[in-house]
Amino acid sequence: MWQDQTRCDQGGMAVLCAASEQIRTFTRTAQQIRAGTVILQDGDEFDKVVLVVDGWLSSSKSFEDGELQIIDFILPGDILYATNGDGMTVGLTLEAITDARVSIVPVSTWRTMLMASPDLARAVGRIRAAAQARTSERLLRLGKGSAPTRIAFAILELSLRLRSLGHDMEETFHLPLTQKAIGDYTGLSSVHVCRTMRRLVRHNILETSDHIDIRILDLAALSEIAGIDLERLEQEIAPTAA
Amino acid sequence: MWQDQTRCDQGGMAVLCAASEQIRTFTRTAQQIRAGTVILQDGDEFDKVVLVVDGWLSSSKSFEDGELQIIDFILPGDILYATNGDGMTVGLTLEAITDARVSIVPVSTWRTMLMASPDLARAVGRIRAAAQARTSERLLRLGKGSAPTRIAFAILELSLRLRSLGHDMEETFHLPLTQKAIGDYTGLSSVHVCRTMRRLVRHNILETSDHIDIRILDLAALSEIAGIDLERLEQEIAPTAA
DNA sequence: CGATGAGTTGACGTTTGTCAAGGCCGGTGG
DNA sequence: CCACCGGCCTTGACAAACGTCAACTCATCG
Numbered sequence: 001m002w003q004d005q006t007r008c009d010q011g012g013m014a015v016l017c018a019a020s021e022q023i024r025t026f027t028r029t030a031q032q033i034r035a036g037t038v039i040l041q042d043g044d045e046f047d048k049v050v051l052v053v054d055g056w057l058s059s060s061k062s063f064e065d066g067e068l069q070i071i072d073f074i075l076p077g078d079i080l081y082a083t084n085g086d087g088m089t090v091g092l093t094l095e096a097i098t099d100a101r102v103s104i105v106p107v108s109t110w111r112t113m114l115m116a117s118p119d120l121a122r123a124v125g126r127i128r129a130a131a132q133a134r135t136s137e138r139l140l141r142l143g144k145g146s147a148p149t150r151i152a153f154a155i156l157e158l159s160l161r162l163r164s165l166g167h168d169m170e171e172t173f174h175l176p177l178t179q180k181a182i183g184d185y186t187g188l189s190s191v192h193v194c195r196t197m198r199r200l201v202r203h204n205i206l207e208t209s210d211h212i213d214i215r216i217l218d219l220a221a222l223s224e225i226a227g228i229d230l231e232r233l234e235q236e237i238a239p240t241a242a
Numbered sequence: 243m244w245q246d247q248t249r250c251d252q253g254g255m256a257v258l259c260a261a262s263e264q265i266r267t268f269t270r271t272a273q274q275i276r277a278g279t280v281i282l283q284d285g286d287e288f289d290k291v292v293l294v295v296d297g298w299l300s301s302s303k304s305f306e307d308g309e310l311q312i313i314d315f316i317l318p319g320d321i322l323y324a325t326n327g328d329g330m331t332v333g334l335t336l337e338a339i340t341d342a343r344v345s346i347v348p349v350s351t352w353r354t355m356l357m358a359s360p361d362l363a364r365a366v367g368r369i370r371a372a373a374q375a376r377t378s379e380r381l382l383r384l385g386k387g388s389a390p391t392r393i394a395f396a397i398l399e400l401s402l403r404l405r406s407l408g409h410d411m412e413e414t415f416h417l418p419l420t421q422k423a424i425g426d427y428t429g430l431s432s433v434h435v436c437r438t439m440r441r442l443v444r445h446n447i448l449e450t451s452d453h454i455d456i457r458i459l460d461l462a463a464l465s466e467i468a469g470i471d472l473e474r475l476e477q478e479i480a481p482t483a484a
Numbered sequence: 485c486g487a488t489g490a491g492t493t494g495a496c497g498t499t500t501g502t503c504a505a506g507g508c509c510g511g512t513g514g
Numbered sequence: 515c516c517a518c519c520g521g522c523c524t525t526g527a528c529a530a531a532c533g534t535c536a537a538c539t540c541a542t543c544g
Contacts, residue, residue, distance in 0.1 A: 064469070087371070142429065189532075
């Protein structure tokens with residue numbers, strides 16, 4: 001079981017809490033969600049803002065034939081604006097990957113909070129900018145990247161995000177994901193994810209234990225395969241305090 | 243040459259103008275950009291907001307080897323928040339596809355405007371939500387869609403966006419794009435774009451003239467190939483007045 | 485102890501990219 | 515006016531990447 005729970009006083013959550021006392025209230029009154037629960041279905045009516053306090057969520061979309069694509073993983077301190085351009089419905093399925101705690105805030109409340117605290121508004125702006133930058137990087141790799149590129153990038157992206165939540169990058173880190181989930185995130189079949197990860201292990205770039213506890217052995221090589229400059233990526237996708 | 247210029251009193255631009263007198267000022271003082279001009283380079287320092295008044299822009303990212311992915315087309319009435327999570331640099335290359343007119347607004351001015359006009363803030367929220375919904379749909383198709391699915395979707399997405407700018411869907415519409423650009427948008431090679439579009443033409447789903455003036459003959463078939471319900475897609479990606 | 489679900493590996497088929505050649509069109513310079 | 519050139523589209527032949535199917539292992543759980 002995944003017990004290395006991230007704490008709400010770190011990463012994006014810390015930025016938010018620093019910016020607004022009211023956010024801290026939300027972290028206390030957040031609702032518990034059990035792993036596997038579907039919180040929102042693509043097409044539902046919903047116009048609120050979702051604040052993740054703890055745990056991993058995924059937003060996804062799928063075709064009618066069942067083919068599913070994970071749009072993003074949503075980690076503690078992230079904010080999900082899932083509502084469509086019509087302002088009434090959502091275009092994403094939101095699911096808890098691990099046990100999680102989320103606050104669901106009506107837009108009117110949210111807007112009032114942003115108006116009341118310019119610091120909070122700036123912090124939220126940074127968090128949204130970071131999410132958008134991540135999405136752009138991923139679009140590039142889904143469109144033009146090979147399987148190794150996509151997987152290396154996913155691993156580095158998630159390890160950076162975990163690091164900003166207080167994990168150490170030198171250590172082995174655990175992703176609460178199956179290979180199928182990684183495939184749904186990278187647009188690959190689970191079989192090909194397996195093959196590609198085995199190859200990275202054989203080349204002494206990664207080490208795995210329990211199939212999905214990952215330790216990066218050769219960060220430079222992995223970054224090159226991912227097609228990134230690690231420091232630049234961190235600037236892009238890690239929201240900094242305003 | 244592309245002369246069917248969209249006008250700033252339609253679509254998203256109309257929504258914005260209705261919400262704020264100040265926006266109308268920006269549309270008058272916008273700067274002219276010539277087709278082909280690179281406005282921003284991935285990595286530049288830049289923390290302003292770009293408002294498109296007229297013409298087509300593209301935002302893109304690329305690998306060091308030159309492989310390029312168009313992240314989004316930016317049409318009149320769209321707003322580009324290109325700044326990264328660090329609040330200082332941009333993670334996108336912004337280029338004018340056609341002659342264009344854009345306003346570049348400092349974030350402080352922009353924030354002040356949003357604070358001053360709740361209507362504007364709501365309209366901007368809708369426009370951002372629509373852009374995000376479009377991106378999610380495209381992520382799904384880049385990850386799990388076949389070439390025909392991606393191309394059919396791109397055509398329908400763009401035709402919907404043009405329609406909300408006042409074009410008629412029954413008519414032939416012109417995309418100011420080469421097949422290479424469509425490939426960069428859909429993550430395909432230009433050769434495969436060509437093949438796939440020829441096949442759609444042979445099946446009497448599309449008709450083309452001048453290679454890229456498109457008329458949709460069988461909207462139902464195209465929607466099915468794209469994997470969408472046309473009405474639902476319009477709800478998602480067309481910002482409605484708040 | 486069987487059942488289930490995840491990972492692993494091999495064989496094979498399909499989709500898509502790459503390379504190459506040719507055609508069409510608009511522009512440019514003699 | 516014409517020859518030439520460069521882009522872009524088109525098509526075919528071939529190669530590479532990735533998905534699918536199937537079988538096996540292993541750990542977990544009831």
